[in-house]
Amino acid sequence: DVKVTQSSRYLVKRTGEKVFLECVQDMDHENMFWYRQDPGLGLRLIYFSYDVKMKEKGDIPEGYSVSREKKERFSLILESASTNQTSMYLCASSAPGTGGDEQYFGPGTRLTVT
């Protein structure tokens, strides 16, 4: 079974703090994704990576950066947290194949910025 783990289930940070969210997958997947999920807005893609040290902006990259130094690990960084970044953050991974690339998700990190 694919396993995607995230560093924290719940996190409370203050406005202006630098926040690191880490994601690790154990299935040697090439692709990794960071989403945020808010009520009424669904899943929105922040960044994704299709290879080590490669990254692509998603739909809402502003205020975020990412790092992928190793294949299994994908980090999301909030350089200066703001209250509008309070959300559920979900990491996912997938492997490109001949068919569709189903994504496997971690349990999520509920981030509250006060």
Place this chain on the structure above:
Amino acid sequence: EDQVTQSPEALRLQEGESSSLNCSYTVSGLRGLFWYRQDPGKGPEFLFTLYSAGEEKEKERLKATLTKKESFLHITAPKPEDSATYLCAVQEDSNYQLIWGAGTKLIIKP
């Protein structure tokens, strides 16, 4: 514009009352359509991938079907533990990203 629309937004059923959830999509070329289940406070759990019109897949009380414009998730004789939000997503040809629907919240009352 490529998009995915799920209906209804919410569905309340009695235990044992079968029904269907709908996912309609508009993309230029479909690589795959995915169904996920999400429980409150958790990450989505992968259920099915459908690749071409006419394809069907089953898992316990769930059956997913696909046409050229939409997919249905049929739930037969549901139980309270089937209560969750069901998400649909599509992937276009030559694209890593998925286009997500807003989900259908399913509530099964005992």
